[in-house]
Amino acid sequence: MEKEVVWQDLLRARYGNIRLKVLIGDVSILSKKESHWWRDLIVSDNYEKLLFDHFTSAIKCNVGNGFSTPLWFASWAGQKSIMELFPNLFSLAGNFLDSINLAGAFVEGVWNWNLASWFEEGSIAAELAADLLQNASYSCVAALEATEAGLAAADSGAGTASVPTQQLAAELQSLLAALNTVRIKENVEDSFSWAKDSSGSFTVKSCYEFFKKFLSGPPLESDKVKALNFLWKFKVPPKILCFAWRFLLNRLATRDQLVRRGVLEEGIDSRCALCGSGEESLSHLFFLCNVSVHIWRRVFMWLDLSGLLSFEEFGDFFYNFRKIPCLNKCMIVGTVWLATVWSIWLKRNAVIFEKEAFSFTECMSDIVLSSWRWLCAFHKRVNLCNFYLWNTLPLLCFER
Ligand SMILES: [Zn+2]
Numbered sequence: 001m002e003k004e005v006v007w008q009d010l011l012r013a014r015y016g017n018i019r020l021k022v023l024i025g026d027v028s029i030l031s032k033k034e035s036h037w038w039r040d041l042i043v044s045d046n047y048e049k050l051l052f053d054h055f056t057s058a059i060k061c062n063v064g065n066g067f068s069t070p071l072w073f074a075s076w077a078g079q080k081s082i083m084e085l086f087p088n089l090f091s092l093a094g095n096f097l098d099s100i101n102l103a104g105a106f107v108e109g110v111w112n113w114n115l116a117s118w119f120e121e122g123s124i125a126a127e128l129a130a131d132l133l134q135n136a137s138y139s140c141v142a143a144l145e146a147t148e149a150g151l152a153a154a155d156s157g158a159g160t161a162s163v164p165t166q167q168l169a170a171e172l173q174s175l176l177a178a179l180n181t182v183r184i185k186e187n188v189e190d191s192f193s194w195a196k197d198s199s200g201s202f203t204v205k206s207c208y209e210f211f212k213k214f215l216s217g218p219p220l221e222s223d224k225v226k227a228l229n230f231l232w233k234f235k236v237p238p239k240i241l242c243f244a245w246r247f248l249l250n251r252l253a254t255r256d257q258l259v260r261r262g263v264l265e266e267g268i269d270s271r272c273a274l275c276g277s278g279e280e281s282l283s284h285l286f287f288l289c290n291v292s293v294h295i296w297r298r299v300f301m302w303l304d305l306s307g308l309l310s311f312e313e314f315g316d317f318f319y320n321f322r323k324i325p326c327l328n329k330c331m332i333v334g335t336v337w338l339a340t341v342w343s344i345w346l347k348r349n350a351v352i353f354e355k356e357a358f359s360f361t362e363c364m365s366d367i368v369l370s371s372w373r374w375l376c377a378f379h380k381r382v383n384l385c386n387f388y389l390w391n392t393l394p395l396l397c398f399e400r
Contacts, residue, residue: 056073056074056075056080056081056084057075057079057080057081057195058194058195058196058207058210059074059075059192059193059194059195060075060192060193060194060195060200061074061075061076061190061191061192062190062191062192062193063076063100063182063183063184063185063190064184064185064187064188064189064190064191065101065184065185065186065187065188065189065190066099066100066101066103066184066190067099067100067101067189067190068099068189068190068192069099069100069190070097070098070099070100071096071098071099071100071102071103071118072090072093072096072098073096075195076100076182077178077179077181077182078178082175082178083096085174085175085178086171086174086175088167088168088171089118089119089125089168089171089172089175092119092120092123092124092125092126092168093118093119093120094117094118094119094120094121094126098118100184100190101184102117103115103117103118104117104184106184106186109186111183111184111186113133113176113179114133115129115130115132115133115172115175115176115179116129116130116133124165124168125168125172128165128168128169128172129172132169132172132173132176133176194206194207196209196210223319224248224249227248227318227319227321228245228248228249228318230318230321230334231244231245231248231318233331234331234334234335234338234374234378235374235377235378236335236338236374236378237374240338240342240374243341243342243345244338244341244342247282247286247341248318250282252282252345254280254281254282254285255270255271255272255279255280256270256279256280256281257281257282258270272284272285272289273348273351273352274289274291274292274344274347274348274351274358275289275290275291285344285348286315286341286344287315291358291360292344294360295340295343295344295360295363295364295367296311296314296315296340297311298360298364299336299340299364299367300314302368302394303332303333303336303394303395304393304394304395305333305395308323308324308329308333309323309324309333314333314337317333317334317337318334318337321333321334328398328399329395331375331378331398332371332375332394332395332397332398333395335371335374335375335378336367336371336394338371338374339366339367339368339370339371339374340367342370343363343366343367343370344363346366347359347362347363347366368390368391369387372385372387372390375397375398379398385397385398
């Protein structure tokens with residue numbers, strides 16, 4: 001329990017409104033200050049499908065006062081969300097972003113559902129719901145009879161003609177039965193647990209296993225799979241691996257991608273921040289841009305790679321690593337390649353977000369220094385290669 005509360009607080013502090021962002025996935029509240037992870041996740045083509053088809057059933061909502069639990073989108077009165085259980089009623093929902101606390105009220109300490117308030121005012125569902133609650137002690141048929149005269153004409157009207165009144169009444173009856181299994185507790189906060197692990201605590205493994213079966217896409221080409229598998233052999237900080245993984249899948253938040261996914265508005269300046277010409281795509285930013293080509297050339301010369309790889313092959317290192325027969329050299333070249341793309345990305349971010357000017361010298365220093373640090377950490381012995389030797393003859397370093 002303690003764990004869940006801490007994680008909720010952490011998520012809330014980092015990402016703000018969990019109800020709207022995580023449980024509802026409301027794209028309209030995303031601002032430009034959001035983390036790239038959230039924006040990428042929520043605007044991705046897969047998110048809506050994953051969220052509504054699967055994710056809501058993976059989160060168990062333990063309803064307290066109902067303030068944090070979405071009324072329609074969360075699974076709190078059964079194994080599925082109310083939206084999934086009663087799609088016809090959902091189509092007539094009033095404010096579908098409401099949370100449970102707005103769906104009724106406490107009267108002298110006793111919770112009363114105000115079912116009519118769930119639906120658009122004046123809609124058939126609202127009227128049926130009002131009658132149903134008034135006649136709660138009667139059967140659904142009695143409630144129907146009470147409203148039949150007033151609603152008969154509406155059945156043939158536009159908008160709701162597709163859902164017969166009787167079906168709506170039956171759904172309302174089932175909904176009310178489901179609601180009666182839930183107790184709203186005035187002084188208890190809602191809590192959430194992870195339904196896909198018996199402990200109730202979230203684990204990445206159970207989440208991965210759960211979603212893996214729903215994520216379908218075209219299979220990756222075999223050389224891309226080999227490149228990604230080789231990437232995981234590098235002992236560099238996890239954020240660098242994660243960055244490179246996204247790089248190899250063309251999933252970086254370059255400006256062309258942000259425009260395509262609707263995060264940046266169409267027509268907004270999407271030019272490359274380094275050279276000021278050409279749209280900022282992954283291939284432009286890292287390989288075609290004059291500024292980064294200059295960096296790659298210097299790195300290529302520093303590594304003295306000409307006997308092992310061509311300049312172009314070095315740019316596509318993770319597709320050409322087998323051309324370097326010596327594993328030690330291969331790991332050095334790969335680590336420097338990772339440092340190069342990472343440094344170019346950081347410099348690009350500093351130009352855009354910190355308004356800094358691009359410095360060729362600084363970028364080169366970062367590449368040389370961070371790759372040396374990562375390799376020293378990997379070999380666990382700094383004295384295997386002093387920085388002077390690294391600076392001058394890098395491929396002769398780190399030999400055991
Ligand atoms: Zn450029």
